[in-house]
Amino acid sequence: MMNWKKFVESEENLMSIYFDEQSRIFYLESKDTTYAFGVNPLGILEHLYFGKRVGRDLAFRTYSEKGGAHSVVLWDEDKKHYDLAVVPQEIHTPYRGDYYEPSIILEFANGNRRSDLIYESHEIFAEKPQLEGLPSLRHGETLAVTLRSKTAKVILYYTVSETCAIIARSMKVVNEGEEDLRIDRAYSFAFSLPNRQWQAMYLAGAAGAEAHVRKTSLDRGVFTIDSKRGISSASMNPFMAIGLPETSENRGPAYGVNIIYSGSHSITAERIPSGLVRVSGGLNAFDFSWKLEQGESFQTPEVVLAYSEDGYSGMSREFHNIYREALIPKRFVHKPRPVIINHWEATRFIYTLDRLRSIVEQVAGRGIDTFVLDDGWFGVREDETSGLGDWFVNEEKLGGPLQSLIDYTHSLGMRFGLWFEPEMINRNSELYRAHPDWAIQTPDDYAEEARRQLVLDLTREDVRDYLVETVNGIIRSHKIDYVKWDCNRDLSEGYSLALPKDRQKELFHRYYLGLYDLFRRIVEANPDVIFEGCSSGGSRFDAGVLYYFPQIWTSDQTDAPARAKIQYGTSFCYPMSAMSCHVTASPNRRAKHLTTLHSRYDIAAMGPLGYELDTTKMTEEELAEIPLQIAAFKEDEEMVFTGDTYRLHSPFGDSNYFAMQSVSADKKKSRVTVMKLQENFNEPEIRVYPQGLDPDTVYEVAELGRTMEGRSWMNFGFRPKVAAGDYETKVFRFIAK
Numbered sequence: 001m002m003n004w005k006k007f008v009e010s011e012e013n014l015m016s017i018y019f020d021e022q023s024r025i026f027y028l029e030s031k032d033t034t035y036a037f038g039v040n041p042l043g044i045l046e047h048l049y050f051g052k053r054v055g056r057d058l059a060f061r062t063y064s065e066k067g068g069a070h071s072v073v074l075w076d077e078d079k080k081h082y083d084l085a086v087v088p089q090e091i092h093t094p095y096r097g098d099y100y101e102p103s104i105i106l107e108f109a110n111g112n113r114r115s116d117l118i119y120e121s122h123e124i125f126a127e128k129p130q131l132e133g134l135p136s137l138r139h140g141e142t143l144a145v146t147l148r149s150k151t152a153k154v155i156l157y158y159t160v161s162e163t164c165a166i167i168a169r170s171m172k173v174v175n176e177g178e179e180d181l182r183i184d185r186a187y188s189f190a191f192s193l194p195n196r197q198w199q200a201m202y203l204a205g206a207a208g209a210e211a212h213v214r215k216t217s218l219d220r221g222v223f224t225i226d227s228k229r230g231i232s233s234a235s236m237n238p239f240m241a242i243g244l245p246e247t248s249e250n251r252g253p254a255y256g257v258n259i260i261y262s263g264s265h266s267i268t269a270e271r272i273p274s275g276l277v278r279v280s281g282g283l284n285a286f287d288f289s290w291k292l293e294q295g296e297s298f299q300t301p302e303v304v305l306a307y308s309e310d311g312y313s314g315m316s317r318e319f320h321n322i323y324r325e326a327l328i329p330k331r332f333v334h335k336p337r338p339v340i341i342n343h344w345e346a347t348r349f350i351y352t353l354d355r356l357r358s359i360v361e362q363v364a365g366r367g368i369d370t371f372v373l374d375d376g377w378f379g380v381r382e383d384e385t386s387g388l389g390d391w392f393v394n395e396e397k398l399g400g401p402l403q404s405l406i407d408y409t410h411s412l413g414m415r416f417g418l419w420f421e422p423e424m425i426n427r428n429s430e431l432y433r434a435h436p437d438w439a440i441q442t443p444d445d446y447a448e449e450a451r452r453q454l455v456l457d458l459t460r461e462d463v464r465d466y467l468v469e470t471v472n473g474i475i476r477s478h479k480i481d482y483v484k485w486d487c488n489r490d491l492s493e494g495y496s497l498a499l500p501k502d503r504q505k506e507l508f509h510r511y512y513l514g515l516y517d518l519f520r521r522i523v524e525a526n527p528d529v530i531f532e533g534c535s536s537g538g539s540r541f542d543a544g545v546l547y548y549f550p551q552i553w554t555s556d557q558t559d560a561p562a563r564a565k566i567q568y569g570t571s572f573c574y575p576m577s578a579m580s581c582h583v584t585a586s587p588n589r590r591a592k593h594l595t596t597l598h599s600r601y602d603i604a605a606m607g608p609l610g611y612e613l614d615t616t617k618m619t620e621e622e623l624a625e626i627p628l629q630i631a632a633f634k635e636d637e638e639m640v641f642t643g644d645t646y647r648l649h650s651p652f653g654d655s656n657y658f659a660m661q662s663v664s665a666d667k668k669k670s671r672v673t674v675m676k677l678q679e680n681f682n683e684p685e686i687r688v689y690p691q692g693l694d695p696d697t698v699y700e701v702a703e704l705g706r707t708m709e710g711r712s713w714m715n716f717g718f719r720p721k722v723a724a725g726d727y728e729t730k731v732f733r734f735i736a737k
């Protein structure tokens, strides 16, 4: 049950939500933006408009007097004809003439799968409590529109931000009948764009190659980005942007869709014969089905819709702003993050306390403030084949008590972080030997392993209780300051021993209800601990995780040029403060690229910073660079994490350059980071045009030895003159005079 606090009745219109009684049109007005839909003469919620702010004077489309061949025809009292395959709607239902992607499929007790969903009432709430059991924006004026079809009540929720050009949508289905209702699809939103040459941008990739920016034109047919992996996935992030051919990073209309959810998802853009593009999505409908018993309700995840006429960078800033304002835990969002030393790339699984001490002591007093002990400290864990689930310290392997390393770290003035992968279990573990039925598995088959591990069945309360107790126990008894929460595989099997036969198709969603319960109970019990999400890097880099954890390990790919791409792509939807980035060794472990320490730092300094390399192999000169880097990072941290982000040169394009910029909220400071991807002889001249500066303010850029007005920097630009060599970077700081 969602705990919505009722504030006022619909008669009273609040700031951002306006209902015109006469025309029966709703106007949702977020910053500079209007989202409009109305109750048409058939009682159907007709989508009218989403885009730049317009007047409260819109009208419904007019429909023809007679139906076309083949169309199912609905008539209103004025004998106007409606073909639901043509009418843009807020929620699309099948078997009534609408032959395109449905938003919802309900099956009533007698097998009837047609639902009419007619407007019944609406309410406006000034305050929005969270969706129970699911992450969502934490506040914002909210409209709830109730529709009905027979015994099913369907409530569409719209949360409107006044400060950001954002509308958040979700849906709840309530079974008010006496018999069971089955939900075979429950998307969170639908809206339609007019017949123009829309293109979709999306983030596709794989573990280690996350968030690669792709583009496709939306021609006739269905274009879907999705994950059926039971995890939001690096394969396709739950994000889609839509723009016109002329939409650039800084100009033109750009829409964004992002699902606040960490499991299987889909976002669909479908161009129908009339040329309209219907956009919809939410929970992935593949093999999804949910039984709703009498009186029960089902809440979908929330989807965030953004609009900007300042291009894709403008759209991204709307997401960054709303996520920092209303999603990411407030107590961390405006605070400096720990600067980390992690040993994983240096040692992998094989280490002792002495080895770890030697890594830490090299950097002690150089500005790094947190040591993170990664995988391998618990159970029997020499490699990935064993130990997951056994969350007790392996003193024999470590060569002493964990506390001695923690005390040592503290004595150096540093804090201590610990790695967990709570959702997983190895067959070779004490936990599995004691509770083999706790793993997700079918009754008949050998459950498939990934990274030699199985997934714990988080639909089970006893499993969650065990994890809460053990993880919280270790955090508390060792006074842990930081937790890296990993998840190194997708779901498989699609069966839970804990669910009855007629609820098996609920597993993938129930898993996330369980996981969010776990996140909540562990985070709430440790309010001062910083949690970092991780999933073999960025395989679960999503807004669902960011509701609980302020940052996520962006990728296991730490090669600077590859990371530049991944961070560039990730910034389409997620703020820089969410992207954990580390300086690692050169040549890179995976890519074998040789890069300078300063280039690796320049790219890592775009998000919460860490170092992850064998510090005992660093030279004195390299070690001496660390405090200087951290001092520079601290100078810029607030600007990068709370200011505006601009993407200036795409590493996915053919410019051979990557450039991104941060501008402080007060526009007094800015930083442009440039990387040259490849050294070319006699390359054409490159210019960088910063954005977002105050045109009237004079900025000095020491790296260029030049002082100019903001308008000059933005229009005249500058040549970055990056040093010779592949993957070389240069950073430019703009300081208001």
Ligand code: GLA
Pocket: 344, 374, 375, 419, 486, 488, 534, 535, 536, 537, 553, 555, 556
């Ligand atoms: C994942 C993470 C890595 C590291 C390993 C440990 O791959 O992304 O950073 O923590 O697990 O097994």
